[in-house]
Amino acid sequence: MFVLVVGGGKVGYYLTKELIENGHEVVLMEKDRARAAQITDELGSVVVPHDGCEGKYLGEAGSNRADIVAAVTGDDEDNLVICQMAKHHFDVPKTIARVNNPKNEDLFRHLGVDEIISPTRMALGSIEQDIPVHELLHLAELDNDLEIIEAQLQADSPAVGRTPGDLVIPQECSLFAVVRNGVATALRPDTVLQEGDKVIAIGKADCERMLHEQLIGVGEDRRA
């Protein structure tokens, strides 16, 4: 596998290092010459000391035969341009972008970036999992605006004591599993939901409000 990594910050450096150790062919592009020289000292001659946003240099670094281009600079706009140039100009089969502003994930996907790495989203996910809030928890974001979400049922949740068949679930959404006392089981139409159940659903992002109302109930502020 030939991987072209753009951006020699911490992420790009360790990514390159790991890929080399795993036996892949790697080229790292880093525009800052001092940083490029430093990485060359440590990892050998895998560094191209040029700006990966420039079509000329992206071509020279071998993007037209790369299997994957991973744009991991600290700037979202640079990562977008690198992926789009790689995809549309050099026919790279797979592009990966690091995204800092979670709002950009959707845009990037829509514009053809194949994989999104979102450190902000990951940290947010970990924080959400540690706080017992009466909210839906985002487990994963998928293509086509789909997401996997978890709703933990509270004592006063409207879904407690009912079965999935009793609930009004939006069409573009499906409840598929329940985690009860740490055991995951498939959700059947006759499963009676209990307090503490974690219901796992997959659906479009805009179904969230409806799911929230059906599973967790209307929020505190709205009830008051």
Next chain:
Amino acid sequence: MKYVIVGCGRVGAALAEAFDNDGHEVLIIDTSTRAFDRLSTEFKGQAIRGDGTDEDVLRKAGAERADVLLALTEGDNRNVMAAQLAMEKLSIERAIAKINDPVRAAAYAELGIATICRTTMLTDATLGHLGLRPTGMPSVIAAVPHVHDHEADASRGLAGGAGVEPGPGTAPASSTTERRD
């Protein structure tokens, strides 16, 4: 008409005033409030501090459904992103991005963004002034008209990850295809 301008540099400020004087609605965004010093005191449009590549900032500023967005910051990539954000997320019909790298400018025109390239513009103006033969590279590249229909987007390859493969006939500048090898 409602114009949104991202980047209040010399060009951004001059255009903002020109649109304003013509009686159009103008919203100009820059990350630095000092940039707005370039606008005259008579400017009647809105000047808002913020990052024009941030969807929330653009929405809050009321950029949605503007007629035209001009991305004129000093960063090519910021301009590209602002222009794409405008068309894909904010229902803005036309977006024009200043892209000073001629290769990138031509490549993005293929993806539906009108681009202005100062590099080719100045090069050819200078050559012309000196009586030499201009390069002939287009400095303003008109985009493929953008349709706000996701199925149309998908069929053109803009949405959903399908790769755009523009036919040779659509390439606006011959220099762009040479880079493939």
